[in-house]
Amino acid sequence: MRTPREAPCLTVELASVRLKNPLMNAAGILGLTAYSLKRLADAGLGAVVTKSYGLKPRAGHANPTIVQVEGGLLNSMGLPNPGVEAAASELKEAVAMTDTPIVASIFGFKPEDFEVVAKRLDSLKVAAFEVNVSCPHVKEVGVEIGQKKEALAEVVKQVRRATKKPIIVKLSPNVAQITEMAKAAQDSGAEAVTAINTLKAMAIDIETGAPILAGVFGGLSGPAIKPIAVRCVYELFKEIQIPIIGCGGISNWEDAVEFMMAGASFLQVGTAVMFKDLAVFGEILHGLRDYLKKKGLRSVEELVGRAH
Numbered sequence: 001m002r003t004p005r006e007a008p009c010l011t012v013e014l015a016s017v018r019l020k021n022p023l024m025n026a027a028g029i030l031g032l033t034a035y036s037l038k039r040l041a042d043a044g045l046g047a048v049v050t051k052s053y054g055l056k057p058r059a060g061h062a063n064p065t066i067v068q069v070e071g072g073l074l075n076s077m078g079l080p081n082p083g084v085e086a087a088a089s090e091l092k093e094a095v096a097m098t099d100t101p102i103v104a105s106i107f108g109f110k111p112e113d114f115e116v117v118a119k120r121l122d123s124l125k126v127a128a129f130e131v132n133v134s135c136p137h138v139k140e141v142g143v144e145i146g147q148k149k150e151a152l153a154e155v156v157k158q159v160r161r162a163t164k165k166p167i168i169v170k171l172s173p174n175v176a177q178i179t180e181m182a183k184a185a186q187d188s189g190a191e192a193v194t195a196i197n198t199l200k201a202m203a204i205d206i207e208t209g210a211p212i213l214a215g216v217f218g219g220l221s222g223p224a225i226k227p228i229a230v231r232c233v234y235e236l237f238k239e240i241q242i243p244i245i246g247c248g249g250i251s252n253w254e255d256a257v258e259f260m261m262a263g264a265s266f267l268q269v270g271t272a273v274m275f276k277d278l279a280v281f282g283e284i285l286h287g288l289r290d291y292l293k294k295k296g297l298r299s300v301e302e303l304v305g306r307a308h
């Protein structure tokens with residue numbers, strides 16, 4: 001029998017997928033190629049998430065696409081990706097290079113696109129799909145689906161036609177009621193939600209008077225959005241029964257604990273990787289383990305929802 005003195009257990013299960021710990025990278029932070037997925041896996045993550053892949057290759061927006069602002073980053077990358085065919089060959093290579101479960105992030109311009117992309121990737125050994133319906137800076141995709149319950153539900157149904165694997169819906173904070181969107185995801189058969197994607201934002205160069213990002217609007221990420229993300233996770237925990245992947249401004253183990261107490265069963269880290277490199281993952285896992293030990297907790301799961 002385990003005693004509190006033993007090393008605390010970080011193992012968790014995402015639907016039927018067993019993860020050695022609850023930590024993942026956030027979509028779009030590395031994860032475009034087999035090599036970068038392997039680098040993420042080697043950093044000790046429980047699962048790794050790909051860049052969002054769509055049906056056709058996309059160059060993304062013109063530069064500048066990223067600007068540093070107080071408390072984080074504004075990005076308007078515009079979902080650059082090589083398209084599903086090139087993605088499939090990267091993923092085929094990636095699954096051969098690592099045992100760490102790989103979550104394929106996918107997006108589309110219409111619900112049918114999601115089905116085609118999921119179907120193409122389903123035969124590869126990806127562990128789950130994360131459906132990106134929450135990108136705030138590309139017209140007609142992302143948040144324009146994620147702000148409408150019916151459209152979101154339709155996307156989940158289409159993806160379900162392509163796969164039996166777990167479907168995770170990545171939610172947008174750019175809505176009046178995030179809980180309504182999460183319920184739509186749950187009711188249409190999603191196994192989990194990720195909260196949150198970036199917040200629609202902008203910055204202006206006061207010398208030229210012009211918006212800094214070529215795409216005008218971008219998504220705000222990093223520590224600046226953390227309290228909003230924690231609030232979203234807290235609200236979701238009370239309203240839905242499927243697990244929540246917390247994301248938004250997590251930079252250290254204290255943030256990780258806070259998200260779990262709000263109700264997150266899993267965690268994703270994005271911007272902090274750009275500021276601290278891959279070392280941030282080891283720091284978070286180490287800190288989590290020490291915290292559990294100090295508090296006499298046996299499993300990381302005991303933290304989930306403690307703030308309620």
Ligand SMILES: Cc1cc2nc3c(=O)[nH]c(=O)nc-3n(C[C@H](O)[C@H](O)[C@H](O)COP(=O)(O)O)c2cc1C
Pocket residue numbers: 026027028029051052073075077079105132170196197198220221222223225247248249250268269270271272
């Ligand atoms: C440069 C950059 C690229 C991103 N690309 C994607 C993407 O392809 N798909 C997606 O779902 N989210 C994308 N995101 C959003 C992140 O996955 C995450 O939801 C958001 O940045 C909040 O987490 P963070 O504060 O830890 O970065 C991107 C974020 C950044 C900063």
